[in-house]
Amino acid sequence: MEEEEKEVNSLAGIFDIRQFALNLLKLWWLFLLCIGIAFGYAYYKNQFIQTIYNASSLISIKDNSNPLFTSNTSLTFNWGGTTDKVTTAIVQFKSRTHAEQVVDELQYYTNYIKEGDYYNTDAYKQTPFFVYADTNKAQLYGRYFRIKVLDQERFELSTNFPNATAGGYHYGEKRSQSLKVPQGNWKQQFKFGDSIQLPFLNALIEKRGANIATGGEWLFNFGNYWGTVNRYKNIAIRPAPEGSSILLLSLSGGNKQRLIDYINTSSVILERGELERKNKFAVSTINYIDSSLVLQEKALQKSEQDLEDFKDKSQVLDALTQNSDFNKRLSEFEILERGIQNKLNYYDNLKSYLKNKTDYTVIQAPSVVGIEEGSISGAVSRLIALSEERKKREFAMRPDAPVFREIDRDINAIKEVIYENIKSSNSLLNRELNRLYAQINEVEAQIKKLPKEQQEFLRIQRQFDLDKNAYNVYMSRKAEAELIKAANVSDVYVIDEAKDTGGGGTRRDSNINYLIALLVGLAIPIALAFVLTILDNFVHTPKDIEKLSPIPVIGVVGKMNHPTNLIVKDKPKSTIAESFRGIRSSLHFIYNQESLYGSRTIMVTSSVSGEGKTFASINLASVFALSGKRTLLIGLDLRKPKIFDDFGVDNDLGVSNFLVNDCSLKDIVRPTGIEHLDIVLSGPVPPNPSELIMSKRAGEMIEQFKKDYDYIILDTPPLGLVADALEIAKYADATLYLVRQGYTKKGMLDVVNEKYKRGEIKNLSFVFNYFNDRGKYGYGYGYGYGYGYGAYGNGYHEDEKNAGVMIRIKKIIKGIIKPR
Structure with missing residues (x-):
């Protein structure tokens, strides 16, 4: 059972599911953005979904021998068994040569286009005209001709030529060639049924029907011959039922009549070819x-x-x-x-x-x-x-x-x-x-x-x-x-020719695109949240500390906007003040209990600068002083002094002056304006702070202050950056190690864990600082460390009033876009 719990904890250390869920909540705006873009693109794609039609035909492959003669006495003979005929027919239907014959007969390289709002459609046999290309001459290749019906007899052709030459294709000889064309916009009128003989167009355009609607416009061009042939080589053909001599031919595409004509013409050409081969003996x-x-x-x-x-x-x-x-x-x-x-x-x-x-x-x-x-x-x-x-x-x-x-x-x-x-x-x-x-x-x-x-x-x-x-x-x-x-x-033998029986085509379900859009829209933020969780190396909750270190968490301090660090003094009934009172109470359980009386020294440190050491030192000293205890706050961070700003005094005289014997202890002790609380500033920054802290005079200073004060709070340099804090630790009865939410990296705890394991620091506890739980981490202040009323203490604390809706929204957005 213990091994399973260790394994779970190990996995939790690798991937924090709760943190992953919180990252998802933070990326709510990205969810909306991605889903909105994806659905917009899906809507755009759905406009291009075309109706797909299917046409099919049934043919029979039989051994139709001449009933009047036998193979020994006539000019006919047996071409092979039925099975071989079926196999040969299937190969022929899908062969390039057969597709060429059908494409040539139907001139399927001529494309008829009807322009639409979102896409053009194949208008084969839907136009009021038909184009018969002269295969003995080259045609303009790939460029569209616009044809406009003027009346029952005349039509207008137009196109544009950017250059004086254009590509052409000779469909009879199956070769490309260059054509001379009139550069610029070209337009000319013709009569239906008249032969068009131009350097770039040689064709006959005839009406389809006696009366046609005037004013309509269509496009047509002469396309890729071999591309058309290869496309129709993919005709689906199979025995139906399996193993029989009956073949089912089927094609799918966007124009039903084009499919029908190809299948029927394909069968006719194969039938005609088989009869010609069968008669070849007699013909010769x-x-x-x-x-x-x-x-x-x-x-x-x-x-x-x-x-x-x-x-x-x-x-x-x-x-x-x-x-x-x-x-x-x-x-x-x-x-x-x-x-x-x-x-x-x-x-x-x-x-x-x-x-x-x-x-x-x-x-x-x-x-x-x-x-x-x-x-x-x-x-x-x-x-x-x-x-x-x-x-x-x-x-x-x-x-x-x-x-x-x-x-x-x-x-x-x-x-x-x-x-x-x-x-x-x-x-x-x-x-x-x-x-x-x-x-x-x-x-x-x-x-x-x-x-x-x-x-x-x-x-x-x-x-x-x-x-x-x-x-x-x-x-x-x-x-x-x-x-x-x-x-x-x-x-x-054609059993059932392909025919338009009135059935509609099929359209791919547009909902599929929306479903794909939804999945993609969800996948991007989820993937980003996953990556952020994997790459996230910061401590976010007290639970994270429990997973990473055996050192106990003595208290959790929340986040509160205030112009100074004197929150306990200015707002004694706030949740922050209650948090420090809880820490004060918890410290009684970790002191050396040899004597119920005497001075207590508490060192406050952290891994790096910015994790709230000065903030915690000032407010912890304030709660001791407000409880009637004589309290002294000493600034021992000689490299980066900060305390003087909050109390409005100059840092011209302090610990560094005493340690170099420039003044006496009485000279460096200053009142704070808070009853029972005095401070000793760091003083001017010396060139050798480590040597001064290690000096004998520093120990004498702390021992002397113990005689005059009940509690001494030591604001020290970061333990993870300099060695000064270790020198000071030997004078402390308890050490508070500050961990700031979303700021302290998990790897930084390895340093303090190692020193704790070796016994270099005694009575060490963590304080989780700058904790913000609302809408983010799900922890109330009643976390279980005995430091106040928590989230359920409404009415007992002097917290900030709820901001307006717009202000709260601005804060949320600022919190999202603000880098850690």
Whole structure:
């Protein structure tokens, strides 16, 4: 239990909670000031709180395969599983490339501003006009244009140019450039719908609606392109529910319609991009067929013309009927030969392409040349899918990402499979081609037996049939590819598009700012009070003395405004006088009780000057004298004498004169005007006060005075500054050590504690001086030391009358701002 009390006392010595509370009370004005400033700032900030809107959309990512064809027989193929599609879609939505496409399409780098009292708001789709920037030319960057609607047809643009050049930005080429501008204020009128072609502005401004309100003014400018793109990259997107192929897209911002347009356009662009990638195989095939059809059509026209010309010049129509069997058989063989050659050429081209190219997304379908082998078609489809997947991931991942190494391994493995299939197919096709050559040679040998004119006719007829057949095959393949393209659907499907359903936005609770303001307003004074308490090294209450020293407190003397130190004489019924009477009574308990009679010597000292030694000495001597005791007050502070001022006498003769044998004891004793009280002044300041105090003559002086007086009060120098007081202490029966509230530092008590511990001073007690408790420390004068009636003695004392309210307020303010 004792250890716990010691620990509490130790903590109390480190941080005084009561002192902390009192510091808080003293800083009441700072509380009001800080809270007032904080609440004012909170009110100002609340004016800038904007409404935040949220827009969202639901889309589905599915594996929408073409229902008319399979991956082995058509121009479509499987792009990967649904899980991979969802992951890829999320990455695409948050990618820079995708954000660029949406920002470009919506021209979100154009900012529409409505001026407000406290802040400007985003007026996208709230203005009666829309600005369409010409992306092929540079625009003035960052500077606002003010647009004023004059009437239904005209508007006025104005701005200010501080210099002859200004910054511009080319949104098509994504680069900055310098523009020449007319220096100073610029203003010009235009018509809605007219193209504006200026060195610093190239745009079309159109009305939104048939009738618009006139006289309104708005601002618009062309802002930071990449800043806008990066802002929309932060679109929130997540599966809903978790793990499903349904994605929830959401955005928050200050303009609801801008959010809605971005989300919906973002979905459209992704849907369109997915369909374009899905149709890429068919589109490249159609393009290849179209280029082949051009050549084949020319060949067909030529062979048809050759046949007509030959018929006009020759009379071999009967021979045509007679030898049609030869021609039919040879045409069939040559069509087969051409088909085989096309396949061989496709394989050669495919092999060369795979070895020399890295982008495999534009390979033509094997079915274009009649290759129906499932292994070849499937391998090419997988190769294109992997290549497309690699391209999609390139804008979202680092080039050294592990996924690229895995995709490249799969691509190389499929290429090896294709090489093996090509080698095997070439071997089979070459054998079939050799067999066809033998059959063709056999029929040609029979044809050669016919007349030359018939042979020529059959050759022309056969060429015409071959060209016509090839043309029909290409047309058939093109129709198939276009049918597949038309039947393809995107893997992205919008379930719920973003829409303004009339719901309001959300505003951050303005009360939060006031709460924060209150906390900050309270925290600053509290922190200051805490710092002041930690740094406060002064003694403030008798309790502080009890914590810092084992020496007892014999009395507490309050604070009283009086022109002199003679308070006991002038106001004998005051609380101050009662305090000294209490000290007088308490001194009887600490004297040496060997004799009930004889003179008593009381030394009054302190740590430093200014703690009230002279004040205490004079008034203590006064209470002894007023009680009928012969009392002598001796000023032994030879360095800084003070007593003479209060009694209105000159300090021309005193202790210093006696100690140097310039006069007798009778010469230095002077009356005070108070019955039974005499004084001995310090006298002129000597050059060697310590030596004089230590002299034998000083002891003889005190011993002689003891014979003539009942009480001798010694006003000595500060114990903490000079050694004189220790020399005088051996003549004293009791020592009073003055501690002044808010003036004496706690560390000063260490000196007297050490001397008390070593026994250098006997019968030592503390007197707590200049104590002011009202509204500050909570101690009444009835503290328990037996020195009077205390705060409850109203009516028995002659204290000062209560001052007026204004005077008391002035005193409080003065006490706050006055340094210690």
